Amino acid sequence: MHDDIDLAGLQRGTRLLILDVDGVLTDGALFLGDAGEQYKAFHSRDGHGLRMAMDEGLEVAILTGRQSAVVEHRLQDLGIRHCIQGRRDKGEALTQLLQQTGHRADEAAFVGDDVVDLPAMRRVGLGIAVGDAHPFVRQHAQWVTTAGGGRGAVREVCEDLLAARGRLEAVLESYLHA
Numbered sequence: 125m126h127d128d129i130d131l132a133g134l135q136r137g138t139r140l141l142i143l144d145v146d147g148v149l150t151d152g153a154l155f156l157g158d159a160g161e162q163y164k165a166f167h168s169r170d171g172h173g174l175r176m177a178m179d180e181g182l183e184v185a186i187l188t189g190r191q192s193a194v195v196e197h198r199l200q201d202l203g204i205r206h207c208i209q210g211r212r213d214k215g216e217a218l219t220q221l222l223q224q225t226g227h228r229a230d231e232a233a234f235v236g237d238d239v240v241d242l243p244a245m246r247r248v249g250l251g252i253a254v255g256d257a258h259p260f261v262r263q264h265a266q267w268v269t270t271a272g273g274g275r276g277a278v279r280e281v282c283e284d285l286l287a288a289r290g291r292l293e294a295v296l297e298s299y300l301h302a
Contacts, residue, residue: 134250135288139231145188147237151274164194173282215243237273
C-alpha cells in the first residue's frame with residue numbers, strides 16, 4: 125500500500141466500482157458438480173453493500189476471467205448491468221468496460237485478488253486488493269481491505285466509499301426509520 129496517496133480523495137472521486145468475482149465476491153473456492161456445473165458462494169452482506177452504494181449513485185460493474193451462469197444470476201439479482209466475463213486480458217477488457225459505462229479510468233476503482241487483476245488495477249484511479257489477495261497484488265494496490273474475498277471485503281469497500289462521500293451514516297440510519 126502507498127502511504128503518499130490521498131486515499132479519501134480517491135474514494136470520493138470514484139464513480140465506477142469494478143469487481144473481480146472469484147476471490148473478491150467469493151472466497152475463491154470453486155465448487156464443481158459431476159456434470160461440470162459450477163456453484164459459488166456469495167456473501168449476502170457484500171450484496172447489500174453493493175445495493176446501498178448503487179442506491180447512492182455509484183455504478184458497479186463486473187470484470188472476471190471465468191464465464192459462469194451463476195454470476196449472471198447473482199448480478200441480475202443485484203441489478204448490476206455491466207459485466208464482462210471470460211476475459212483473462214483484464215487490461216483490454218477494462219478499456220471495453222469503460223467505453224460501455226462512459227467513465228474515465230481515473231473515476232474507476234477495481235477490486236482484485238490475483239496477479240491477473242493487476243493490468244486493470246493499475247490503470248484505474250483506485251486499485252484495491254482484498255485482504256487475502258496474493259502478496260504481490262497487495263504490494264501494488266493503493267488500498268488493501270481488512271476483510272478477505274467473499275468474507276465482507278466488498279461490503280467494506282462500499283461502506284468506505286460511502287463514508288468518504290459523507291453518506292454512510294445517513295444510509296445506515298435510514299434503516300432505523302424504514
